[in-house]
Amino acid sequence: MTKLIPAIVIGRLPIYLRELVRLSKENTRPNTSSQELAHRLGISSAQIRKDLSHFGEFGKQGTGYNIAYLIEQLQRILHLTEQWEVILVGAGYLGHALAHYGGFQRRGFRITHVFDTDPALIGTEMGEIVVQKIEGIEAAIQENGIKIAILAVPRSVAQKMTDRLIKAGILSILTYTPIQLKVPDHVQISYSDPLVQLQQMTYYLPRDAD
Amino acid sequence: MTKLIPAIVIGRLPIYLRELVRLSKENTRPNTSSQELAHRLGISSAQIRKDLSHFGEFGKQGTGYNIAYLIEQLQRILHLTEQWEVILVGAGYLGHALAHYGGFQRRGFRITHVFDTDPALIGTEMGEIVVQKIEGIEAAIQENGIKIAILAVPRSVAQKMTDRLIKAGILSILTYTPIQLKVPDHVQISYSDPLVQLQQMTYYLPRDAD
DNA sequence: TAGATTGTTAATCGATTAACAATC
DNA sequence: TAGATTGTTAATCGATTAACAATC
Known part of the structure; x- marks a missing residue:
């Protein structure tokens, strides 16, 4: 579903990815939330959810996002699964x-x-x-x-x-x-x-x- | 007059400056226009005029901008007159x-x-x-x-x-x-x-x- | 069930562009 | 004077945020 994603959104995805990778290393918890990410990156949680929603539904109400899964998805979206x-x-x-x-x-x-x-x-x-x-x-x-x-x-x-x-x-x-x-x-x-x-x-x- | 210039405007000034310096070297004409700059930078002339207008009036109707003068002004605005x-x-x-x-x-x-x-x-x-x-x-x-x-x-x-x-x-x-x-x-x-x-x-x- | 958090809609905010009177 | 181009206003476009129903 490649409608026409604003370039500014694409620009933020690698930043999200970088922070998620970092989270996955620091951390024993399997999940994070748009709020936690937002706090770490100094942007709003609404923006993160909005950005991600261009590509699908990756989270679950109440529990947030599975870090490993979201990393996978971002890598797929950005064509980073290949060398x-x-x-x-x-x-x-x-x-x-x-x-x-x-x-x-x-x-x-x-x-x-x-x-x-x-x-x-x-x-x-x-x-x-x-x-x-x-x-x-x-x-x-x-x-x-x-x-x-x-x-x-x-x-x-x-x-x-x-x-x-x-x-x-x-x-x-x-x-x-x-x-x-x-x-x-x-x-x-x-x-x-x-x-x-x-x-x-x-x-x-x-x-x-x- | 430092009202509250959007950061995105500040971000473009060094680009303008860089192109102006380039123009001043290539060129025997003393003047340029927002249109010429816009064409070279791949942005709109209106945006350039709008951006500059935050800081004063640097051009002349009919003739455009004096390159050397605009360079000076941008350097002053960006605090580039000192080492x-x-x-x-x-x-x-x-x-x-x-x-x-x-x-x-x-x-x-x-x-x-x-x-x-x-x-x-x-x-x-x-x-x-x-x-x-x-x-x-x-x-x-x-x-x-x-x-x-x-x-x-x-x-x-x-x-x-x-x-x-x-x-x-x-x-x-x-x-x-x-x-x-x-x-x-x-x-x-x-x-x-x-x-x-x-x-x-x-x-x-x-x-x-x- | 109660608490948390998503995805999304509508409202707000800000940036870009079009257009033009002013004027060199 | 005629042509060109500014600075600026108003209109448009796009991005961010607030809010909340849905639901895990």
């Missing part, structure tokens, strides 16, 4: 950090290829993956049916690289490049720019920082 | 990447201290900064009046570290730790979690990824 292969473009410091982050692997995202243009980096090991030269990127995407890319390249080559990725079949891009990328409608894009985040916060800081 | 000192907590791979990112420095954020608990890292150089042992963190914050921290530590110590930072006077935290942190109302917090971003995007991916 996703991910390519990483850019083997600089940030690429390094991403390649070494164990959280991807643990949650079903496996970085299988790393690409860069710098001859000095090509052939070096990052995590357990050898950095490959960029020329092979289309083949890697197509042969392995890879749908997800992480982009950690300099701004100057970001749009060109994006176009290449999409042409080769990539459908979701997580980018760390601080520019607005042009992508067709069928491609998902998600930005991470620490400067933008810092600049939002300084608005709330008192100016006199002696 | 902000930032401490970085966590000198792992991610800390490394952050310490080497030149964009901070260029945009008025200077990472002046890096802290870690790992004795193997303490004393090593990262960028141009020596990693210090965590014990000195309160003194560094207080003596330098630092208000902004970037948190790149393991999940298990994140809340404790957050509490310490806030107690010492930190008011804005950019965190890469994948948990919901509890902070008092006067503290700004901004999250960056690549897994959450990936999990949002997989919702839109077709499940059959053979």
Whole structure:
């Protein structure tokens, strides 16, 4: 039943999932409630119930939600029951950090290829993956049916690289490049720019920082 | 005139600023319009005009906005006219990447201290900064009046570290730790979690990824 | 049965957009 | 003057919340 769920709702599901996983580890109780979740996440219980109701009825009156069951359901909804292969473009410091982050692997995202243009980096090991030269990127995407890319390249080559990725079949891009990328409608894009985040916060800081 | 600007508006200002800076570099024209900006950012021109109108009148009918002037104004509004000192907590791979990112420095954020608990890292150089042992963190914050921290530590110590930072006077935290942190109302917090971003995007991916 | 909590409806709140008078 | 574009008002759209019947 994929009517037309607001993107803002989809945006919250991974947060719910993360907290539920945490609950399932902390906890001997098999159940939780929208109220407990809401309290932990700092949002309203009505919102959680409303969000979940877009996808079905997962709770029971009086007892709330079975944690393990709700985790399963959220994973199913978000297409997290399978292992996703991910390519990483850019083997600089940030690429390094991403390649070494164990959280991807643990949650079903496996970085299988790393690409860069710098001859000095090509052939070096990052995590357990050898950095490959960029020329092979289309083949890697197509042969392995890879749908997800992480982009950690300099701004100057970001749009060109994006176009290449999409042409080769990539459908979701997580980018760390601080520019607005042009992508067709069928491609998902998600930005991470620490400067933008810092600049939002300084608005709330008192100016006199002696 | 700080009535009560919606946070969602504040969130867009750095995006406008980023695009304006870009425009000012690409371009010989001194002016732009809400329409041009809107087109580049993929949002509506009305929204841009509305957002800016919260803070004053920066444009001229018929000619639009002077790019340099609007940049100045946005920087003033966001408190970006001064240099902000930032401490970085966590000198792992991610800390490394952050310490080497030149964009901070260029945009008025200077990472002046890096802290870690790992004795193997303490004393090593990262960028141009020596990693210090965590014990000195309160003194560094207080003596330098630092208000902004970037948190790149393991999940298990994140809340404790957050509490310490806030107690010492930190008011804005950019965190890469994948948990919901509890902070008092006067503290700004901004999250960056690549897994959450990936999990949002997989919702839109077709499940059959053979 | 009494207490708790869901899923959902209706009311409220807030954000976006359309439209246009003002004016450069 | 004619054309362009602002700032703003009013209309629309969408998201959040309050409330409660249903029911475990």
